[in-house]
Amino acid sequence: MQGRVAVITGASSGIGAATARLLAAEGAAVALLARRAERLEALALELEEYGAKVVAIQADVTDPAAVAAAGEQVASELGRVDLLVNNAGVMLLSPFEADLVDEWERMIDVNFTAVLHTTRVFLPALRDGGGDVVNISSVAGRVVFERSAVYNGTKHAVGAWSEALRKELAGTGVRVGLIEPGVVATELTTHFSHDETKAVYAERYDGVERLEASDVADAVLFMVSRPPRAAINEILLRPSAQKP
């Protein structure tokens, strides 16, 4: 990763922060995007301590103007982009008939629409010299669950779009890969507002040792560190004890 520049969305916690740590430890310069600026600043300080070049950018990825401004900041401070990790996401599970329309819209905006806008902004820089787009989907992009209709929809959309983009960019030097984690120990599940679903979710994975965020970061690093001739299109990784 020496000399490469990585842009990571949702870098303020969980999988995004772990990916930033790993890529920076491997020598990449990293641009960290998320809304919680204080978290990004703390992570930037930590990474700078071991010599990494880091740019922390407070940005709501659902705001196309903020993402465009982030693109300009990365260009002026880091000069290039070799890797985009579309990781920012929210999972707000509930039964469809609970009618939590605001939460459906947030999931669609963050998990899918923002991925399109972010990729649109950084793709010209990736095409200039080649690089990788890594999209963090989920096992929920393959397997559907009750109380997960909209989240499943957003992750299936990411998977379909990602595979079409891979085909469109094949031969341009830009690889597009999809990573589909099973359940990972992060903050993601703490944001549900539907209490009964919190209990159902906890019960579904009772006794399952969660993946660590660093396990997913390892998958990102493996995907992007292949020689240019080899593209890992998709990685599905579950906790060993996870069935669905």
Ligand code: NDP
């Ligand atoms: P976290 O909740 O720990 O991290 C989510 C990240 O997304 C945070 O950094 C958050 O930052 C960011 N984010 C959310 N909304 C926005 C926004 N509007 N603008 C910018 N950033 C935003 O969860 P994970 O690390 O688990 O999730 C990362 C990805 O992994 C998601 O796409 C998720 O769907 C996927 N995933 C997670 C699994 C799990 O079990 N944990 C399983 C499969 C996939 P901030 O709040 O500071 O903006």
